[in-house]
Amino acid sequence: MTDHIKKQLLEEIHKLEHELAHELPAEIKKAVALGDLSENAEYHMAKQRQEFVNARLGQLKKRMAEFSLVNLANIPKDKVAFGSTVTVFDTSKDDEIVYKLVTSEESDVAKGLISTTSPIGRALIGKQVGDTATVVTPSGKRELEVLKLVTIHDEVEA
Known part of the structure; x- marks a missing residue:
């Protein structure tokens, strides 16, 4: 595997991990403070984004594991x-x-x-x-x- 592809994947992983650990919890907390969660679009959007980020992180980490198995x-x-x-x-x-x-x-x-x-x-x-x-x-x-x-x-x- 070429090093620049590995670097791109790692950069995306780090970016998504940061979003998951810092940005999304802040958005969710802010949305919860707005009140009724059943009709709170900001809350639902933040939760959907959180699910997407988790899924994408899983894909990227699986791909990195696959690349580590490549033996020239x-x-x-x-x-x-x-x-x-x-x-x-x-x-x-x-x-x-x-x-x-x-x-x-x-x-x-x-x-x-x-x-x-x-x-x-x-x-x-x-x-x-x-x-x-x-x-x-x-x-x-x-x-x-x-x-x-x-x-x-x-x-x-x-």
């Missing part, structure tokens, strides 16, 4: 995997395309950064140069032939 030594050196840059020939578009497989937080299709969990990413994982991947997309099936592969290990060595 387990990533194959000769097959498409996380961190690989893959040049493919798309037979349906009659075009060469370069993709880099990244985390879902980093994905940006316009820049060729695709998530390992996207349909194209999942179809390419485990492929080698010369293999063909069939991708089912909303616009139909696409055949992608792997022309060139640069793994995360190749990039580290360069």
Whole structure:
């Protein structure tokens, strides 16, 4: 996992923890002071925000735990995997395309950064140069032939 993604997640976690511990209790206390809670919009909004923040914190902490399990030594050196840059020939578009497989937080299709969990990413994982991947997309099936592969290990060595 790239360090800047880990840093972004940690920053969001710290921001949400601060909101949960300091800002939301103050908002709730202020809303309670206004009186009748059954018709108190400020109170209900603060409680809804508190639930959302708790849920988001759970998601972020789970994602950080998942990232801590990533071991670069387990990533194959000769097959498409996380961190690989893959040049493919798309037979349906009659075009060469370069993709880099990244985390879902980093994905940006316009820049060729695709998530390992996207349909194209999942179809390419485990492929080698010369293999063909069939991708089912909303616009139909696409055949992608792997022309060139640069793994995360190749990039580290360069």
